[in-house]
Amino acid sequence: MEFSLKDIKQDFPIFHNSDLVYLDSASTTQKPQVVLDRISSMYSEANANVHRALYSLGSVATERYENSRKKVSSFIGANSDKEIIFTSGTTESINLLAHTLTDKLKPGDEILLSEMEHHSNLVPWQLAANRTGASISYIPLSKKGELDLSEPERYFKPSTKIVSITHVSNVLGTINPLKKISEMAHEMGAVFVVDGAQGAPHCSVNVKEIGCDFYTFSGHKMLGPTGIGVLWGKLELLESMEPFMGGGEMIETVTMESSTWNEVPYKFEAGTPNFVQAVGLGSAIDYINSIGINNISDHETKLTEYALEKLADIDNFRLFGSPIDRTGVISFNIDGIHPHDLAQFLNEDNIAIRVGHHCAQPLLASLNETSIGRLSFYLYNNESDIDNFCDSLTRIKAYF
Numbered sequence: 454m455e456f457s458l459k460d461i462k463q464d465f466p467i468f469h470n471s472d473l474v475y476l477d478s479a480s481t482t483q484k485p486q487v488v489l490d491r492i493s494s495m496y497s498e499a500n501a502n503v504h505r506a507l508y509s510l511g512s513v514a515t516e517r518y519e520n521s522r523k524k525v526s527s528f529i530g531a532n533s534d535k536e537i538i539f540t541s542g543t544t545e546s547i548n549l550l551a552h553t554l555t556d557k558l559k560p561g562d563e564i565l566l567s568e569m570e571h572h573s574n575l576v577p578w579q580l581a582a583n584r585t586g587a588s589i590s591y592i593p594l595s596k597k598g599e600l601d602l603s604e605p606e607r608y609f610k611p612s613t614k615i616v617s618i619t620h621v622s623n624v625l626g627t628i629n630p631l632k633k634i635s636e637m638a639h640e641m642g643a644v645f646v647v648d649g650a651q652g653a654p655h656c657s658v659n660v661k662e663i664g665c666d667f668y669t670f671s672g673h674k675m676l677g678p679t680g681i682g683v684l685w686g687k688l689e690l691l692e693s694m695e696p697f698m699g700g701g702e703m704i705e706t707v708t709m710e711s712s713t714w715n716e717v718p719y720k721f722e723a724g725t726p727n728f729v730q731a732v733g734l735g736s737a738i739d740y741i742n743s744i745g746i747n748n749i750s751d752h753e754t755k756l757t758e759y760a761l762e763k764l765a766d767i768d769n770f771r772l773f774g775s776p777i778d779r780t781g782v783i784s785f786n787i788d789g790i791h792p793h794d795l796a797q798f799l800n801e802d803n804i805a806i807r808v809g810h811h812c813a814q815p816l817l818a819s820l821n822e823t824s825i826g827r828l829s830f831y832l833y834n835n836e837s838d839i840d841n842f843c844d845s846l847t848r849i850k851a852y853f
């Protein structure tokens with residue numbers, strides 16, 4: 454299916470009557486009008502607490518909320534919508550797992566991560582390791598910025614209990630070979646968790662094909678609202694896990710002494726869920742499906758090729774990573790210009806890029822950098838955004 458870029462930008466009110474060049478979608482994405490309208494209509498037409506109210510308004514809200522769960526389920530190829538747990542985002546999803554999957558960990562057990570992980574997929578596991586006495590090991594990176602899986606036996610061991618790896622690097626754009634990692638993890642009897650914060654928005658995801666046990670992502674990085682995210686897990690694993698947070702709705706019965714748990718997924722959704730945001734995420738998924746996730750990723754691939762070609766002509770442009778399989782993320786420094794100065798000068802031309810450590814300090818340490826610049830694209834970006842960036846960069850360089 455063909456899709457017209459000019460029309461796509463029109464779907465996003467933030468770009469109306471504006472020269473904004475937004476190149477920071479790996480941090481958060483802009484929202485199409487349909488998503489904003491859906492959120493607004495939840496508050497103006499269907500606002501009542503879900504799963505509690507016996508009146509009609511409550512049923513409408515509950516129906517929309519549960520319908521959104523179905524949309525998420527089919528978007529990632531889950532077996533059943535029971536496998537979809539709504540959280541506040543990737544960070545909460547991973548914290549949930551780092552609490553509940555680590556019950557039985559003991560000294561000598563290992564958690565396997567990689568050097569390219571986001572702090573959200575590092576710190577929760579470090580806290581769990583401190584609590585249980587388990588240790589953490591890291592798959593290193595190759596010069597290209599891909600996972601170095603050349604000696605798997607050094608990392609995948611019988612003591613490996615949990616493997617948690619990002620689908621796509623938020624700094625280098627590297628798409629990791631999840632199927633292969635899944636096989637190696639399962640051969641050791643470990644569970645395999647995927648941080649899909651940069652995967653679900655940009656790649657076609659089928660959790661059954663990947664073969665992972667858990668997949669996590671955030672609504673706000675895929676055109677949806679903030680405050681909503683997803684934890685997908687295999688049903689039998691979710692059923693065997695203890696709850697994470699306690700509160701309303703996650704219980705079956707409560708006495709003064711003890712409680713029993715509601716069924717999955719409600720066991721993991723304590724308190725009033727972010728049902729408005731969940732419905733907003735459902736609408737974002739409808740929007741993505743109307744364009745086609747493969748069309749989106751093809752578009753990003755073309756933009757990335759175009760940008761890399763243009764940037765190669767700029768003196769002192771240092772690119773980080775050259776992975777073969779990549780999404781629309783480009784990290785770089787310009788020798789002689791501090792990235793923070795660069796971001797401020799670009800801002801004067803209304804160009805938004807992210808600079809800093811990108812919540813991946815171990816990765817930056819492996820690059821011997823403390824701060825780098827990053828461009829990240831999404832479906833609403835086009836070649837003229839890249840041309841504007843390059844023109845502005847050339848002017849800034851002349852100034853320095």
Ligand SMILES: *Cc1c(COP(=O)(O)O)cnc(C)c1O
Pocket residue numbers: 479542543544545571573574619621622623648650651671674
């Ligand atoms: C953004 C991001 C996260 C954290 O997502 P939140 O929405 O902040 O919870 C985790 N991992 C990666 C790779 C990310 O890009």
